[in-house]
Amino acid sequence: MFAPEAPELYPDGAQTFVELTELARPLCGRTRPGHFRGVATVVTKLLCAAKPHVAVFGEKDWQQLTVIRRLVRDLRLDVEIAGVPTVREPDGLALSSRNRRLDAEARRQALVLVRALDAAESAVRAGERDSARLLEGVRREIAKAPRAEIDYAELREPASLAAAPLRLETPTLLALAVFMLPQEPGAAEPVRLIDNRVLHVQPSGRFPVQPTSEEPPR
Amino acid sequence: MFAPEAPELYPDGAQTFVELTELARPLCGRTRPGHFRGVATVVTKLLCAAKPHVAVFGEKDWQQLTVIRRLVRDLRLDVEIAGVPTVREPDGLALSSRNRRLDAEARRQALVLVRALDAAESAVRAGERDSARLLEGVRREIAKAPRAEIDYAELREPASLAAAPLRLETPTLLALAVFMLPQEPGAAEPVRLIDNRVLHVQPSGRFPVQPTSEEPPR
Numbered sequence: 001m002f003a004p005e006a007p008e009l010y011p012d013g014a015q016t017f018v019e020l021t022e023l024a025r026p027l028c029g030r031t032r033p034g035h036f037r038g039v040a041t042v043v044t045k046l047l048c049a050a051k052p053h054v055a056v057f058g059e060k061d062w063q064q065l066t067v068i069r070r071l072v073r074d075l076r077l078d079v080e081i082a083g084v085p086t087v088r089e090p091d092g093l094a095l096s097s098r099n100r101r102l103d104a105e106a107r108r109q110a111l112v113l114v115r116a117l118d119a120a121e122s123a124v125r126a127g128e129r130d131s132a133r134l135l136e137g138v139r140r141e142i143a144k145a146p147r148a149e150i151d152y153a154e155l156r157e158p159a160s161l162a163a164a165p166l167r168l169e170t171p172t173l174l175a176l177a178v179f180m181l182p183q184e185p186g187a188a189e190p191v192r193l194i195d196n197r198v199l200h201v202q203p204s205g206r207f208p209v210q211p212t213s214e215e216p217p218r
Numbered sequence: 219m220f221a222p223e224a225p226e227l228y229p230d231g232a233q234t235f236v237e238l239t240e241l242a243r244p245l246c247g248r249t250r251p252g253h254f255r256g257v258a259t260v261v262t263k264l265l266c267a268a269k270p271h272v273a274v275f276g277e278k279d280w281q282q283l284t285v286i287r288r289l290v291r292d293l294r295l296d297v298e299i300a301g302v303p304t305v306r307e308p309d310g311l312a313l314s315s316r317n318r319r320l321d322a323e324a325r326r327q328a329l330v331l332v333r334a335l336d337a338a339e340s341a342v343r344a345g346e347r348d349s350a351r352l353l354e355g356v357r358r359e360i361a362k363a364p365r366a367e368i369d370y371a372e373l374r375e376p377a378s379l380a381a382a383p384l385r386l387e388t389p390t391l392l393a394l395a396v397f398m399l400p401q402e403p404g405a406a407e408p409v410r411l412i413d414n415r416v417l418h419v420q421p422s423g424r425f426p427v428q429p430t431s432e433e434p435p436r
Contacts, residue, residue: 013378015240016258016292021233042236047265049294074234076267160231 002050006084007047018044018075022162023067027175028194039064040071043101047077055079060086060094062173062196066161073128086195094195100193105147106180112145113195116153118125120174129168131155134199151177151192154201158198168201220268227263235257236262236293241285241379245393247413257282258289265295273297277310278304280414281393284379289342303411306332312413321407324398330363331394331413334371338392342417347386349373352417360396369395369410376416386419 008050017037023029024036048057057065065083072081089094092114102110118137123137138153155164158173175196184186235255241247242254275283283301290299294342305313310332323376334356341355362366376391389393391417393414400406 013275013288014292015238016289017237017239018293019235019237021235047293048296051296070231071234073229074263075234076263077235078246078266126227215291 004049007144009042009049017041018071020067020070020074023063023070026156026161026163027063027152027154028177029063030069031192036064036067040067043068044071044077045076047072047079052079054082056084058086059083059196060096061196062158062175063161066159068080094193096193098191098193101188102180102190103183103188105183106134109145109147109179110178110193112148113193115144115179116141116151116176117174117195119199121199123195124168126203129167129201131164131168133164134168134174140174140175147181149179149181149190151179153177155199168199169203172196172199172201174199221266221336222267227260227276235259236289238271238285238288241281241288244374244381245281245370245372246395249395249410254282254285258285260293261286262289262293262311265290265297266362270297274300276299276300276304278314278413280393281379282378284377297371312411314411314417316409316411320398321401321405323401324409326364327363328396328398328411330360331361331411335413335415336358336393336408339415339417342386342419344415349384349386352386352392356392356394360394365399367397367399367402367408368398371395373417374385386417387421388417388419390417392417395421 018040019037019039022039023054029036036160046137056066057068059065065081069081069083072079084107084115085214089095089099091111093099094113099107099110119137119141120134128134128137135153135155139150142148142150142153145173153174156162156173156175157164158171164172173196175194177194179190179192181190225267230291236258237255242258247254257331271287275286277283283299287299289295290297305384307313310327311317311328312331314422315326317328337354337355337359341352346352346355353371354372357368360366360368360371371392371394371412373386374380374391374393375382376389379391393412395412397408399408
């Protein structure tokens with residue numbers, strides 16, 4: 001197993017950093033400046049050192065996955081990046097090392113992330129295409145959990161992370177970050193949780209797309 | 219031959235940059251902001267794409283060579299970086315694509331770079347160890363060419379490019395950058411030339427180093 005310790009990855013005098021521009025700016029990049037610089041640098045080092053054929057990253061960290069796919073393409077690293085669906089607790093909460101820092105009540109309220117994603121998905125399935133109304137529904141859902149405070153709730157183009165248009169017409173990423181607050185202010189650090197879902201928006205209503213072959217439309 | 223065109227190296231949406239901190243700041247990094255970011259990024263791309271066993275870079279671009287050595291180590295690229303001595307015209311001028319932009323008189327006066335390096339080397343051989351006096355000699359030499367204007371003339375530690383001490387005690391890089399001015403102001407762009415030499419300073423005088431074996435001291 002290749003599991004290098006920090007000194008091996010960050011030798012004395014190390015001063016090379018890998019940075020991305022657009023993809024690293026929004027969402028978690030806004031809340032955590034420099035975070036994706038660290039991610040891009042260490043992932044580049046690990047890929048160059050281990051030279052894997054395939055590297056697997058979870059879709060929970062969707063922005064990280066897009067950053068890594070882009071840097072692999074840009075730097076021409078010879079590796080296939082495989083994104084895998086988010087692994088979840090039985091009740092739906094996305095697995096995260098941070099979950100253990102939640103007290104029992106915060107753990108219960110943390111389900112609000114999945115509920116907000118579900119609500120948005122249902123709304124889209126029911127024909128909602130208006131970004132603002134979708135996000136309003138998401139915020140309303142999260143507001144039901146008094147211990148949850150929104151860091152961001154945004155709709156973005158899944159690959160480029162560009163801001164989604166006012167009226168959705170293609171599959172759109174709904175990305176959420178929420179601080180779970182301690183029972184009493186200052187009693188503990190807030191725990192920041194993230195989750196996301198690609199909302200499968202189909203070109204809608206007025207001008208339906210006709211299937212051009214015998215196959216069912218996807 | 220692998221000789222990619224720009225679109226292959228910089229595909230649409232490319233946004234990944236490789237940056238170094240300390241090594242990229244002084245000397246040419248000061249005169250040309252962003253230059254070493256470009257160098258580090260394209261060299262990383264080329265090395266990752268071509269996967270050579272050995273990559274050869276000239277010592278004329280000494281700072282570039284130190285930047286590349288460092289990034290290869292930091293990013294753990296599996297390639298040997300070979301520095302090769304500067305190739306020169308018969309009269310000593312370092313080869314550069316820019317030399318052809320010099321008019322005949324500027325071409326003649328451009329030899330002032332080599333003369334300044336020679337002067338410093340002679341002074342060191344004669345026992346000079348004082349940084350300021352050495353640089354004074356360099357500046358005096360360059361001032362003999364009225365069409366040459368110093369961009370920088372600096373003494374630095376050859377590997378780290380840290381500023382050299384006031385009193386030299388170890389091998390030291392003398393790095394020069396000089397603008398060769400057009401005959402008449404504004405008639406053409408100044409041509410920026412660089413050259414360098416490692417001055418082989420030996421620990422001197424008062425506390426001579428005794429050889430500890432039968433082998434001659436080097």
